[in-house]
Amino acid sequence: MPQQFWKPGADKPRILEDEEGGVVFFAPSLSSASSSSSRFGYASIGSQRQRLPVYKYRTAILYLVETHATTIIVGETGSGKTTQIPQYLKEAGWADGGRVIACTQPRRLAVQSVASRVAEEMDVKLGEEVGYTIRFEDVTNPAATMIKFLTDGVLLREIMDDPLLTKYSVIMVDEAHERSISTDILLGLLKKIQRRRPELRLIISSATIEAKSMSDFFQTSKKHRGPEDHEFVPRKVPAVLSVEGRGFNVQIHYVVEPVSDYVRATVSTVLSIHDQEPAGDILVFLTGQDDIDAAIQLLAEEAHASRKISSGLIVLPLYSSLPRAEQDLVFSPTPRGKRKVVISTNIAETSLTLEGVVYVVDSGFSKQQFYNPISDIENLVVAPISKASARQRAGRAGRVRPGKCYRLYTEEYFVNEMSSVGIPEMQRSKLVSCVIQLKALGIDNILGFDWPASPPPEAMIRALEVLYSLGVLDDDAKLTSPVGFQAAEIPLDPMISKMILSSNQLGCSEEIITIAAILSIQSIWVSGKGVQKELDEAKLRFAAAEGDHVTFLNVYKGFLQSGKSSQWCHKNYMNYQAMKKVIEIREQLRRTALRLGIVLRSCEGDILAVRKAVTAGFFANASRLEAFSHNGMYKTIRGSQEVYIHPSSVLFRVNPKWVIYHSLVSTDRQYMRNVMTIDPSWLTEAAPHFFQNLRRPDPIAH
Numbered sequence: 001m002p003q004q005f006w007k008p009g010a011d012k013p014r015i016l017e018d019e020e021g022g023v024v025f026f027a028p029s030l031s032s033a034s035s036s037s038s039r040f041g042y043a044s045i046g047s048q049r050q051r052l053p054v055y056k057y058r059t060a061i062l063y064l065v066e067t068h069a070t071t072i073i074v075g076e077t078g079s080g081k082t083t084q085i086p087q088y089l090k091e092a093g094w095a096d097g098g099r100v101i102a103c104t105q106p107r108r109l110a111v112q113s114v115a116s117r118v119a120e121e122m123d124v125k126l127g128e129e130v131g132y133t134i135r136f137e138d139v140t141n142p143a144a145t146m147i148k149f150l151t152d153g154v155l156l157r158e159i160m161d162d163p164l165l166t167k168y169s170v171i172m173v174d175e176a177h178e179r180s181i182s183t184d185i186l187l188g189l190l191k192k193i194q195r196r197r198p199e200l201r202l203i204i205s206s207a208t209i210e211a212k213s214m215s216d217f218f219q220t221s222k223k224h225r226g227p228e229d230h231e232f233v234p235r236k237v238p239a240v241l242s243v244e245g246r247g248f249n250v251q252i253h254y255v256v257e258p259v260s261d262y263v264r265a266t267v268s269t270v271l272s273i274h275d276q277e278p279a280g281d282i283l284v285f286l287t288g289q290d291d292i293d294a295a296i297q298l299l300a301e302e303a304h305a306s307r308k309i310s311s312g313l314i315v316l317p318l319y320s321s322l323p324r325a326e327q328d329l330v331f332s333p334t335p336r337g338k339r340k341v342v343i344s345t346n347i348a349e350t351s352l353t354l355e356g357v358v359y360v361v362d363s364g365f366s367k368q369q370f371y372n373p374i375s376d377i378e379n380l381v382v383a384p385i386s387k388a389s390a391r392q393r394a395g396r397a398g399r400v401r402p403g404k405c406y407r408l409y410t411e412e413y414f415v416n417e418m419s420s421v422g423i424p425e426m427q428r429s430k431l432v433s434c435v436i437q438l439k440a441l442g443i444d445n446i447l448g449f450d451w452p453a454s455p456p457p458e459a460m461i462r463a464l465e466v467l468y469s470l471g472v473l474d475d476d477a478k479l480t481s482p483v484g485f486q487a488a489e490i491p492l493d494p495m496i497s498k499m500i501l502s503s504n505q506l507g508c509s510e511e512i513i514t515i516a517a518i519l520s521i522q523s524i525w526v527s528g529k530g531v532q533k534e535l536d537e538a539k540l541r542f543a544a545a546e547g548d549h550v551t552f553l554n555v556y557k558g559f560l561q562s563g564k565s566s567q568w569c570h571k572n573y574m575n576y577q578a579m580k581k582v583i584e585i586r587e588q589l590r591r592t593a594l595r596l597g598i599v600l601r602s603c604e605g606d607i608l609a610v611r612k613a614v615t616a617g618f619f620a621n622a623s624r625l626e627a628f629s630h631n632g633m634y635k636t637i638r639g640s641q642e643v644y645i646h647p648s649s650v651l652f653r654v655n656p657k658w659v660i661y662h663s664l665v666s667t668d669r670q671y672m673r674n675v676m677t678i679d680p681s682w683l684t685e686a687a688p689h690f691f692q693n694l695r696r697p698d699p700i701a702h
């Protein structure tokens with residue numbers, strides 16, 4: 001690729017300028033950082049800690065937290081916010097007397113990674129003084145844990161059992177700029193909790209927070225009574241602290257013409273960097289496992305074709321469902337004389353730090369959830385990123401020395417068309433889970449809730465309607481007893497919860513819990529690349545005429561009969577790690593079910609009961625084969641959307657007349673994943689209200 005393909009950006013080379021217009025409160029640097037590096041080849045952990053940008057602000061941070069109810073900390077990725085601030089708080093005594101310091105993350109992978117890093121820095125065993133909790137995995141010791149990392153979703157669940165989160169002294173809501181649904185709900189609730197618990201301290205930290213709007217959010221309280229019984233009242237106005245980064249300049253390069261295929265453009269850019277630029281690792285931002293795998297494949301082909309160009313390249317993927325061992329490779333140091341290329345989703349944008357990156361290739365896209373309340377369809381689509389994200393991505397190149405960022409879009413596009421910040425997840429998602437959680441927390445007026453960003457009313461109404469049809473909410477939009485309260489206790493989509501609850505009456509809870517566990521992981525099969533034919537044949541060995549859900553039961557039975565053997569999985573093109581995870585999740589769900597008073601019972605092969613239980617949860621996802629369709633086109637019963645059975649389903653090309661699906665994925669079309677045949681009369685049986693306005697399902701046989 002010729003060099004003139006690239007146009008250097010007119011952007012100021014310093015990327016992370018302050019865009020908020022002077023809201024940033026600067027604290028004096030009270031402690032002096034030790035800038036001298038260790039005399040030894042490797043810096044000790046202690047001196048590494050002192051060289052992080054936040055270290056200079058240690059005293060300032062502790063002072064602000066002491067004196068303010070809420071402190072907002074803005075700082076570049078890698079400045080030490082996540083790993084250091086909880087330790088400073090602990091050192092200052094915030095974990096004394098059995099209290100706990102919490103630090104939330106939107107992503108599970110980040111929770112595990114930072115927790116183990118902090119345990120290492122403190123030289124303690126993970127799960128003791130430093131622990132973490134993610135859904136289905138609790139690595140803490142209630143008697144010993146002082147610093148706890150957790151997803152914001154898990155903290156929300158804790159509010160159900162302990163509405164004032166009494167065991168925490170400080171809660172740090174990290175990565176707040178990501179504006180995940182759980183982060184937004186959490187911020188709204190923490191603001192309420194703080195009014196009842198003035199001694200609770202909040203830290204809102206992030207890389208590119210809009211500090212002004214966050215600060216406004218925490219300042220304006222609707223009604224507030226002073227905490228008379230406390231001698232010391234922390235200031236209500238949030239403190240805002242900007243932690244200066246130590247990022248180096250990053251030169252931005254744009255393409256001159258828009259690229260048509262960003263995967264190919266990525267590969268040629270990586271190869272030309274490797275060919276022409278000095279040593280330094282490359283971080284590539286693509287959108288998901290599919291295009292990451294495609295890029296790796298293409299790089300391998302190119303490497304084969306031109307051995308000279310690509311020698312010395314170590315190409316590694318990074319996405320959240322990657323097995324632990326492969327994740328560790330990404331974080332391990334690059335061997336001398338080699339160049340690492342990490343091809344990542346936007347997980348590496350802010351929540352994980354990779355050392356040694358000097359070049360960034362930014363595709364300009366990420367996978368984002370979009371929900372259309374009219375069609376009631378939620379899609380994960382490849383969509384353009386925002387300027388804030390683009391700056392973050394570029395910033396990853398300047399951690400160790402001046403770097404370069406190659407943007408696979410034009411400068412005109414960046415300047416004129418890219419939106420400046422992303423849309424909060426709350427405003428582009430289905431809200432069923434969010435609504436049930438708020439209801440369970442006793443928040444009745446959901447539309448009047450104090451949101452950092454209000455969700456669209458249509459999406460709220462849709463969610464209320466589905467929950468009403470599931471029997472989770474009553475006519476007054478309150479949780480029903482017991483179904484509503486029980487459904488809220490299960491940490492899964494309410495449709496799955498309802499399916500589990502229905503299995504109790506239908507006498508098939510053991511089977512349904514297996515199905516629920518398998519549905520909650522991405523896939524139990526190995527990825528089909530290069531082995532599609534063998535994979536299809538393997539699936540046929542387990543395939544059930546009733547569809548994927550029943551097939552899962554056959555698979556699970558086979559796995560147990562093999563003695564949970566990894567060879568058996570290998571032989572059957574099944575992902576052994578995924579099956580182990582299924583066993584784990586299943587065990588957790590069993591415990592939850594027992595707690596809810598569900599009788600664990602097997603239906604001993606009465607598949608009809610299983611199918612009815614699935615329908616009781618998923619009736620809203622029913623669709624019907626178009627009468628004269630020759631290409632397998634279905635229409636959803638609610639919304640009349642065109643959908644097709646996904647090629648990974650055992651019902652692909654079988655095309656039964658009536659089906660329900662677990663989820664939709666959209667590529668060139670809308671595909672139904674995990675599909676099961678039903679009898680249409682079950683729909684009106686399961687949810688009369690939901691289907692009352694539809695024409696009667698016609699009883700024509702298949």
Ligand code: CDP
Pocket residue numbers: 052075076077078079080081082083084113114117350353354355
């Ligand atoms: O949160 P923030 O992005 O400000 O920084 P951090 O995650 O606390 O990272 C601070 C430093 O710790 C960085 O230099 C990271 O490279 C290092 N770190 C690490 O080596 N391993 C981790 N799992 C996390 C952080």
Ligand code: MG
Pocket residue numbers: 078081082083174350351
């Ligand atoms: Mg961080």
